[in-house]
Each structure stands twice: as C-alpha cells, then as structure tokens.
Amino acid sequence: MPPKVKTDAEKQTVRIAIMDAARELFIHQGVEAVTMRAVAQRVGYSATSLYLYFSDKEQLLRAVVDADVIKLAQALKSTLSISDPQQRFVQFGQHYVQFALTNPNHYRMMMMTQHPPCDPAFSSIEQNNPEQDAYSQLIGVVTSAWHAGVFKPTLTDPALIAQTVWAAMHGLCALQINLADDAWINWRPLESRMQAMLEMCLHGLMKESPHA
Amino acid sequence: MPPKVKTDAEKQTVRIAIMDAARELFIHQGVEAVTMRAVAQRVGYSATSLYLYFSDKEQLLRAVVDADVIKLAQALKSTLSISDPQQRFVQFGQHYVQFALTNPNHYRMMMMTQHPPCDPAFSSIEQNNPEQDAYSQLIGVVTSAWHAGVFKPTLTDPALIAQTVWAAMHGLCALQINLADDAWINWRPLESRMQAMLEMCLHGLMKESPHA
DNA sequence: GTGTTAAGTTAACGATGTTATCTTTATAAA
DNA sequence: TTTATAAAGATAACATCGTTAACTTAACAC
Incomplete structure (x- = not known):
C-alpha cells in the first residue's frame, strides 16, 4: 500500500533506514549476513524495493x-x-x-x-x-x-x-x-x-x- | 562411465588435478571465479563429483x-x-x-x-x-x-x-x-x-x- | 471522474553450493 | 559362470542469493 509521493527528505529517510539496517547486520554478523532480503525484512520492505534506493548491493554496502x-x-x-x-x-x-x-x-x-x-x-x-x-x-x-x-x-x-x-x-x-x-x-x-x-x-x- | 576401483595413488592424482584446476581459476581470475561447476568443467568431471574428493568448497580452497x-x-x-x-x-x-x-x-x-x-x-x-x-x-x-x-x-x-x-x-x-x-x-x-x-x-x- | 505515475509488491530467472538419488561397472562371493 | 556389492560418477533437484519484469495500488493533475 504505497501512500505515494515522497518528498526528497522522506526518500532520504528511507535510504538511511536501509543503510542502518544493513549496517546492523554488517557489524554484528559480518558481510555475508547482509543479504538484500535480510536487510529488507529488517526495514519492513520487500527485497526488490531496496533497488528503488540503491542500484545494487555493492552500492548499498559502499554507501554504508x-x-x-x-x-x-x-x-x-x-x-x-x-x-x-x-x-x-x-x-x-x-x-x-x-x-x-x-x-x-x-x-x-x-x-x-x-x-x-x-x-x-x-x-x-x-x-x-x-x-x-x-x-x-x-x-x-x-x-x-x-x-x-x-x-x-x-x-x-x-x-x-x-x-x-x-x-x-x-x-x-x-x-x-x-x-x-x-x-x-x-x-x-x-x-x-x-x-x-x-x-x-x-x-x-x-x-x-x-x-x- | 566409472572404470571403477581407484588405488589410493589414483585418487590422489584426481585430488591434485582438481586442486590444479581450482588454482588456475583462482590465480588468474580471483576467488569469485572458483565455482564448483567451473572447476569441475575444467577437470572434466561433474560438479557434484568434486564432493567425492573435498567435503566442500571451503576445504578445496583451503587445500589449494x-x-x-x-x-x-x-x-x-x-x-x-x-x-x-x-x-x-x-x-x-x-x-x-x-x-x-x-x-x-x-x-x-x-x-x-x-x-x-x-x-x-x-x-x-x-x-x-x-x-x-x-x-x-x-x-x-x-x-x-x-x-x-x-x-x-x-x-x-x-x-x-x-x-x-x-x-x-x-x-x-x-x-x-x-x-x-x-x-x-x-x-x-x-x-x-x-x-x-x-x-x-x-x-x-x-x-x-x-x-x- | 479519469489518467498518469510514484512506490510497492509478487513472480520469476539464472547462478551458486550442496544433497539425494540414480546409473554403471569392476570386482568378490556363490 | 552367475550374482550381489559397492565404488565412481552423473542427473535431478533444493535452497539461497542477486536481480529484473510485470503487476498493483493509491495519490495527485486536469
């Protein structure tokens, strides 16, 4: 259910939420625990939605x-x-x-x-x-x-x-x-x-x- | 077509052939090129046969x-x-x-x-x-x-x-x-x-x- | 109202490591 | 000589992964 039309600031918030989820997994369980699906679950999205914010896993990790x-x-x-x-x-x-x-x-x-x-x-x-x-x-x-x-x-x-x-x-x-x-x-x-x-x-x- | 019953020496030969294939890929194309399937193809076996000689990929790499x-x-x-x-x-x-x-x-x-x-x-x-x-x-x-x-x-x-x-x-x-x-x-x-x-x-x- | 489109989701593809199950054949026992 | 056994290998299949394609839903523009 997409409540639609996000401001740039809201987008940035989601981006950061994704990065935080990735970081949490990354810090406590190492790189190999950072799967797109795991990050997505942690942030309450579906895995494919992460690709709306990061072009691929490499870029997500790099951002973190x-x-x-x-x-x-x-x-x-x-x-x-x-x-x-x-x-x-x-x-x-x-x-x-x-x-x-x-x-x-x-x-x-x-x-x-x-x-x-x-x-x-x-x-x-x-x-x-x-x-x-x-x-x-x-x-x-x-x-x-x-x-x-x-x-x-x-x-x-x-x-x-x-x-x-x-x-x-x-x-x-x-x-x-x-x-x-x-x-x-x-x-x-x-x-x-x-x-x-x-x-x-x-x-x-x-x-x-x-x-x- | 399994010509059956390999002596220990023959087994060792196969082991070494597998390791050599893995090393070749490893040296020239890095770790990520070393897939079980790629190694197997290089040595003329099916991928699953490698598991008759190494318990898993980690052990193969470690042996190399x-x-x-x-x-x-x-x-x-x-x-x-x-x-x-x-x-x-x-x-x-x-x-x-x-x-x-x-x-x-x-x-x-x-x-x-x-x-x-x-x-x-x-x-x-x-x-x-x-x-x-x-x-x-x-x-x-x-x-x-x-x-x-x-x-x-x-x-x-x-x-x-x-x-x-x-x-x-x-x-x-x-x-x-x-x-x-x-x-x-x-x-x-x-x-x-x-x-x-x-x-x-x-x-x-x-x-x-x-x-x- | 009616499109349009942003924001998401589900389905699915191809690759990977790995296991379970089948096939074949050389040998040991009868 | 025949037959059972097991070794050596192959095929099929599963789960997981990154990723793409296609679909859904709802907010806004006119």
Missing part, C-alpha cells in the same frame, strides 16, 4: 562504508588540535588503530577487501577535506611534523613517510583482525604489539630518541 | 592455499643459509614481500581473508617444521639475530620483534595488493615504499645504524 569512512575522519579529528607535532603524530596513529579495532567489520570492508577501485570523482567523500578524508589528515600530520624537523634528515618525502607509517599501522590492525584467533601463532598481547610497533616507527623515523 | 603456504616456506628457505644474522633478517623480509606481491591471490587468501580459525592439529602443514612453516622460520631468524645482539637492548622478546616486523611487512603487502589502484592515494613507487619500510624497521629495531 562511506558513511563510516567519514566517521574515521571524525574520530581522528580530535588529535589534529594537539600542538606538539610529534605528540600529534603519535596520537593520530593510536586513534587510527583504536578505530580499526573497535570497528573491525568496517575496517575490513574499507581496507581489507577488494572493491572496484574507488574513483574520487564519484565518491560521496570530499577528497582533501580534512573533515572527511583521513588520508589527507595523515598527510597533514606528517607534513607538519616534517616541517617541524622531527624526522631523520635522510627522510625527505612526507608522503613516503606517511605511506610507510600507514602501512605499518595497517599491518598491525589487519593481522589482529584476521589472525588474532589463529592458534598457529603465539600472539603477544595486543597492547604489547601496539607499543612495539609505535616505538619501532618512532625510533625508525624520528631524529632523536623519542618517547612514545 | 595450504599447498602454497608450503611454497612460501620454500621460497623463504634459501635465505636461511645466509650467515650474517642481520643480512639474513633483511633478505628474509624482502623475500617475503616478493612472494606476497608475485602471488597476490594466494597471499590474499592466506593472510587477508577470514577463514574459520586454523587449528594446527588438523592442518596439513607441519607446525615448527621450517620446511613448511614460514612463521617458525621467522621466529628462528629473529631469535638468532637477537642472540647475535643486533637489536636494541630494550628489545627483549624475539617473538614480539618478529610479530612487529611481520605486521609492518604485511601492511606494506596488503595495502599494495588491495589499494594500489586506488586513485584516492598518490602512491609513491612500490620500490620506494619497500625501501622506506625496510629502513624504518632496521633503524627502529637495530642497535647501531644499519645499512639496508
């Missing part, structure tokens, strides 16, 4: 994750106001890891699964807007620390530094998310690994012996 | 990947004979990255997708056998370097060192495999990132300024 990419940027934003460049750098990294490990399914979706490569032109996220783009935040944090002269003099490319430390932190998160329960590995406590990784990065990049 | 886990250990084995502990450490890391990036689909399967956690008791891989278990190789390499005193004195736990450097290298590989084509990131050349990561690890872990 995009919203949380922005949440990542928001989560990191608070560290940007730290005045000491090195402390800012450290805190930024720690917040990144914390976000990843408290939102493992989203992190997995963002960083650990293959999508069709994302074209910034068609993304809902505004590239280079520090409110939304965590990578540009990282570049900013590293660049300002670089200008402050905290890095070893042999390191001359802030983007390369950023990509290296990102990779290191990502590796920590990715192994934890995927292999933490693997009985093959006698894992050291997560806290120890975080600390060790952070210190390796600092000693490996900073000019003088830093304190994490 | 397990075989290549051993290949990883083989690929790393050559570095174990390097006499200088630090050089051995460096070469081990470089070979690891090289294996990951020349076998991205297998690496993705091994390290970047969620399986049911792997129980060593039921694995076809012999844990702690350096011929088959790359992680135990890593522990060995790090431990011997540690005994040789190449690490900073604050680093007292070889396993923690190993897990940290593994995470760092894994991060490099994982981002490359998943996000190399992402237009969002202005990636530095892979070679530069490898070099930078290696140097960060060395400076971050080694006692005195090392040369990569």
Whole structure:
C-alpha cells in the first residue's frame, strides 16, 4: 500500500533506514549476513524495493562504508588540535588503530577487501577535506611534523613517510583482525604489539630518541 | 562411465588435478571465479563429483592455499643459509614481500581473508617444521639475530620483534595488493615504499645504524 | 471522474553450493 | 559362470542469493 509521493527528505529517510539496517547486520554478523532480503525484512520492505534506493548491493554496502569512512575522519579529528607535532603524530596513529579495532567489520570492508577501485570523482567523500578524508589528515600530520624537523634528515618525502607509517599501522590492525584467533601463532598481547610497533616507527623515523 | 576401483595413488592424482584446476581459476581470475561447476568443467568431471574428493568448497580452497603456504616456506628457505644474522633478517623480509606481491591471490587468501580459525592439529602443514612453516622460520631468524645482539637492548622478546616486523611487512603487502589502484592515494613507487619500510624497521629495531 | 505515475509488491530467472538419488561397472562371493 | 556389492560418477533437484519484469495500488493533475 504505497501512500505515494515522497518528498526528497522522506526518500532520504528511507535510504538511511536501509543503510542502518544493513549496517546492523554488517557489524554484528559480518558481510555475508547482509543479504538484500535480510536487510529488507529488517526495514519492513520487500527485497526488490531496496533497488528503488540503491542500484545494487555493492552500492548499498559502499554507501554504508562511506558513511563510516567519514566517521574515521571524525574520530581522528580530535588529535589534529594537539600542538606538539610529534605528540600529534603519535596520537593520530593510536586513534587510527583504536578505530580499526573497535570497528573491525568496517575496517575490513574499507581496507581489507577488494572493491572496484574507488574513483574520487564519484565518491560521496570530499577528497582533501580534512573533515572527511583521513588520508589527507595523515598527510597533514606528517607534513607538519616534517616541517617541524622531527624526522631523520635522510627522510625527505612526507608522503613516503606517511605511506610507510600507514602501512605499518595497517599491518598491525589487519593481522589482529584476521589472525588474532589463529592458534598457529603465539600472539603477544595486543597492547604489547601496539607499543612495539609505535616505538619501532618512532625510533625508525624520528631524529632523536623519542618517547612514545 | 566409472572404470571403477581407484588405488589410493589414483585418487590422489584426481585430488591434485582438481586442486590444479581450482588454482588456475583462482590465480588468474580471483576467488569469485572458483565455482564448483567451473572447476569441475575444467577437470572434466561433474560438479557434484568434486564432493567425492573435498567435503566442500571451503576445504578445496583451503587445500589449494595450504599447498602454497608450503611454497612460501620454500621460497623463504634459501635465505636461511645466509650467515650474517642481520643480512639474513633483511633478505628474509624482502623475500617475503616478493612472494606476497608475485602471488597476490594466494597471499590474499592466506593472510587477508577470514577463514574459520586454523587449528594446527588438523592442518596439513607441519607446525615448527621450517620446511613448511614460514612463521617458525621467522621466529628462528629473529631469535638468532637477537642472540647475535643486533637489536636494541630494550628489545627483549624475539617473538614480539618478529610479530612487529611481520605486521609492518604485511601492511606494506596488503595495502599494495588491495589499494594500489586506488586513485584516492598518490602512491609513491612500490620500490620506494619497500625501501622506506625496510629502513624504518632496521633503524627502529637495530642497535647501531644499519645499512639496508 | 479519469489518467498518469510514484512506490510497492509478487513472480520469476539464472547462478551458486550442496544433497539425494540414480546409473554403471569392476570386482568378490556363490 | 552367475550374482550381489559397492565404488565412481552423473542427473535431478533444493535452497539461497542477486536481480529484473510485470503487476498493483493509491495519490495527485486536469
């Protein structure tokens, strides 16, 4: 029974309801639980109606994750106001890891699964807007620390530094998310690994012996 | 037309043929191309016959990947004979990255997708056998370097060192495999990132300024 | 009133993993 | 030699999934 003629705002409301339902399934039961039928049931629609709001499942998932990419940027934003460049750098990294490990399914979706490569032109996220783009935040944090002269003099490319430390932190998160329960590995406590990784990065990049 | 009664060796041959067909699809067209029907057609059987040799798709894939886990250990084995502990450490890391990036689909399967956690008791891989278990190789390499005193004195736990450097290298590989084509990131050349990561690890872990 | 169309639904298609059931044939027992 | 058994495989079929096509219903425009 279609009560007809929805304003754009109402449409947006439905869109968001669908995304919320998908997110709920996604977070608590992983990607494979997100079937169009399950989402539809949760939101009280028929499965095919979702296609009135999203062109396909991929786009629905992408919309869900995009919203949380922005949440990542928001989560990191608070560290940007730290005045000491090195402390800012450290805190930024720690917040990144914390976000990843408290939102493992989203992190997995963002960083650990293959999508069709994302074209910034068609993304809902505004590239280079520090409110939304965590990578540009990282570049900013590293660049300002670089200008402050905290890095070893042999390191001359802030983007390369950023990509290296990102990779290191990502590796920590990715192994934890995927292999933490693997009985093959006698894992050291997560806290120890975080600390060790952070210190390796600092000693490996900073000019003088830093304190994490 | 079943010509009946296969010896164990013949059965094994079929098993391997199935695995080879699956691997072929897997390597060249990714996981999603590996359907039971596609594998069956490639090997000249009906889809349901694969279930006479593998209990389900997951086990088939696992068997394929397990075989290549051993290949990883083989690929790393050559570095174990390097006499200088630090050089051995460096070469081990470089070979690891090289294996990951020349076998991205297998690496993705091994390290970047969620399986049911792997129980060593039921694995076809012999844990702690350096011929088959790359992680135990890593522990060995790090431990011997540690005994040789190449690490900073604050680093007292070889396993923690190993897990940290593994995470760092894994991060490099994982981002490359998943996000190399992402237009969002202005990636530095892979070679530069490898070099930078290696140097960060060395400076971050080694006692005195090392040369990569 | 009468179309028109937006907002939904139901039916259905093709693909997939998987199970149940049938077919065939080589061998073991009579 | 005949016959029962079981191995090796194929066909048919089921449930589930993403997705499309076709149908229904109700609010508005004239």
